[in-house]
Amino acid sequence: MASNLANVEEYFRINMEKKLLIKAPEQEDHDLTPATKLLEKRREMQEVENGLHQQKAEFALKIESLAHRREELAKKETQLKESLMKFDKFLKENDAKRSRAMKKSLDERKTRELKENEISNLRENMTGLFNKKDRQTKAVETNLAYQRYLEAVLENVEEFGEVKDIIGRFDTLAATNRELLDRSREAQERTEKDRASFLHSTEEKNNIMLNYNNDIAKLQTRLEEMxxxxxxxxxxxxxxxxxxxxxxxxxxxxxxxxxxxxxxxxxxxxxxxxxxxxxxxxxxxxxxxxxxxxxxxxxxxxxxxxxx
Structure with a gap:
């Protein structure tokens, strides 16, 4: 600001010197007395000084106005910076909130999917248990018919005293039947092995005979060639x-x-x-x-x- 004032003073000084150096017409200078010329010069200097003071005052007002505007601009710039900082902080907080919200939403989605899978598995297990219950209920109903049948047998047969005796006899017969079936299966397996061995032996002998026949045919061909x-x-x-x-x-x-x-x-x-x-x-x-x-x-x- 001091530099601007110095430049303004230099400007007014140069203008003042130019005005003071203006020469009056030779005829007028010749007619005026030195005192009159001096008064005229003083009057001109006074006018110049008055104009200079007026311009200085106007310039000071302009400088003051510019300084005031600069202060207002600085305040506005400060306010704008503060607003930008607040807005940036708001954006960062908003991004952080959005990130936390997205993470929370993702976690909740994963948790929900896990819960849904767990619910689906539980429903499948429950369906399986219901099916098992139905099968067992049907089996009980079916076995009740057998139990009633066995009780009816006890009433007509004196050999068995209780139902468990019939079941024991049945288990014995079933075990004997399984043993006989095992023996039959083993005998059948041995028969199959013997039959397979016989077929294999027969096939080997047939192959040997075929090889002999091939050798005879080759020898016959060779004999004919010879x-x-x-x-x-x-x-x-x-x-x-x-x-x-x-x-x-x-x-x-x-x-x-x-x-x-x-x-x-x-x-x-x-x-x-x-x-x-x-x-x-x-x-x-x-x-x-x-x-x-x-x-x-x-x-x-x-x-x-x-x-x-």
């Missing part, structure tokens, strides 16, 4: 023997022809060749004779042509 192979081998052997016979016959013919040819060569050479039974040597001798004969023919043919 017979087919034997026939094939016999055919190949016969074919080989025939080929060998033909080749032996051909070889004999070749040897005979070679021997005849060798004898011809030998006779042509006047028996100068040594006799041999080796066909290869005979062929070599024949080859040598043919080569010699060819050479002689080659040499003699030109000589005959020259003589002619």
């Amino acid at each position: 017979q087919q192979r034997s026939a094939k081998w016999q055919s190949e052997c016969d074919h080989t023997m025939n080929n060998a016979t033909q080749k032996s016959l051909l070889l004999g013919q070749i040897k005979m022809a070679t021997n005849n040819l060798f004898n011809l060569v030998k006779s042509h050479l006047n028996n100068r060749l040594n006799g041999t039974g080796d066909t290869v040597m005979q062929l070599e001798k024949i080859q040598q004779f043919i080569l010699d004969l060819s050479d002689i023919t080659t040499d003699v043919a030109p000589a005959r042509i020259g003589v002619a």
